[in-house]
Amino acid sequence: MWLLLGKISTWIVFLLIGTYFVPLLWLSWFCKPQNLKLKYGATWALVTGASQGIGRAIAGKLASQGLNVVLVALDDDHLETAKRQLKAEFPQQQFRSVGVDLSVEPRDYMKKIMQATEDICIQVVFNNAGYLSMGFFRQQDIEKLIGNLECNALSAIRITHHFMKRMIENGCPGCICFTASAVSFLPSPFASMYGASKALISHFVSSLAVEARDNHIDVLAVHPSYTRTHLYANTPKLFILNLLDRFAATPEEVAEVLIQSVGRVILRDTGGYAVITKLISRILDIGMMTYFMMIARKLLPEYRAFSKKA
Template sequence: MDAMRSVFDLAHSNVKSFVQSEDVHVFVLIMFAFLGAITYLSYWVPKLIVSFMPTQNLKKKYKGAKWALVTGASSGIGKSLAKELAEQGLNVVLVSLKETILDETFEELKKKHPEREFRKIGVNLGLRDGSYLREIEEKTKDIDVQVVFNNAGFMLTGFFDKTKLDLLMTNHECNCTSAMQITHVFVKRMLEKKLKGCIVFTSSAAACQPTPFSALYGATKSYISAFAANVACEVKSRGIDVCAVHPSPVASNFYDKAHKLDALAFFQKFAVTPDQLPKEMLRPIGRIVWYDIGFVAIAFRNLLKMFDYGFFATLISWTAHTMGDYKKNV
């Protein structure tokens, strides 16, 4: 027993000496620096490489592609994407609410690109009866759509409990479920016909952080980004590129129906115009699965490399009641 105790004491003494030595302090610092370097380099190296690569012509990238489909195509980012795709030589299916602005965009594009073919599908992607999907399927059954931009979405602001459930479900359907169902239709068609193509999602910087007073928006965008990442793993090797793009705020009518939040107004100061985005959104397709555009999106992604998401959410939950938006809406 005495011998065993002596061995234990010696081992304990050696470990204590090692822990107290300068060598172990240096080792720990090096390990933390190494882990930090991996964390940031795994983000910045791909980001910078893709940023310096040229934007892409999707008609040339997917040889033989003739048709693209864009949801939320009547205005904002969707309209700018439709214009860019038409300029690249693709025919475009415009999917949006059945409103005058869709007719105006349709006529504008036909006039600007008489050599292209355009189709308009006026549907409400927030309806939970599935009617929008049946109409999209029916009106595209005679064409091969190889480029799909799931761009439609809207934001509800204010307290979650004060928002009507029907409106929340409509928002969820439009932002999440419709994109999933549309993706299923066109991925399945492309795989059955062995066609190459892409599915691109307009997500948001809000996908990467808690978003009080617009809870469902941040949650639906998190879903979109996660869904894109998961589907990308399944179909990349079969010729379909999937990408989720996180733009910073965009100066469009997207925010017109939202409550005026101080936080929203602050981030809108960094907004870019919709026409600045399409070429940047085409850049990462097939090269990277997630891509951040603009200062706000990049800042949010890097913030959550400094802080764990759970810790950050806990911190905000403890402090949200001190925010001006909370006090105005409670």
């Protein structure tokens, strides 16, 4: 009997952990870099949040593969600087900039994106735009929270719907990629809307990938660990963020993971924090984890920092 229980336990551990690590090891050890222009026969790509951070790195890597790129970001100096730099670095490629705020009225930003791309075929889409708003949920303006959800998740869904339909209508293969976050694996108090929006993206991708298969459209979401970008520029300098910064990835590293993974896996975690938190979420029930955090909430530096503002 004990032998049987041991075998059953071994299989359970393998299913929980082994099936997680096998794809990660396969990607890390055996999968070579891939050129998305050649993979999909594409000419144009679109990247949101393209003026800085991971989005800027993605745009540069796509251009280096011979793709023309539509840069979607806030209409500010960073966008024009990114476009100017990319033109100088890749003079043989074309770049279009679309200055929009993805956190506001969707009809406004979708109209501008659609107008800027109506004469070209977008086959490679990177939904990367997003920002972090921290604090007690009750302390934050509800319209700003809804704007955070719009930018982080709903805008990506709207953009995906538009370009996926166009790919299918034109009979073109392609890919749609999302920058999600490891924060969605566990409860994210004091960043509730950010965590929820990223969790929405992950679940959306796992469902959409099944639907898109027959149309030869690859769908991917990557869950980066802490990355050195401007995402955290306006957040309090909390202990956990300072700690994670010591092990942070660069935008270029995350961009490379995205491009390497598309068409090979559906969801990919990158960085130690992402792997550890994913394993915790597989082993420990999310309800129990939430209960533990509730008990220990006053020990969290974030709790003390934001309680002072209450």
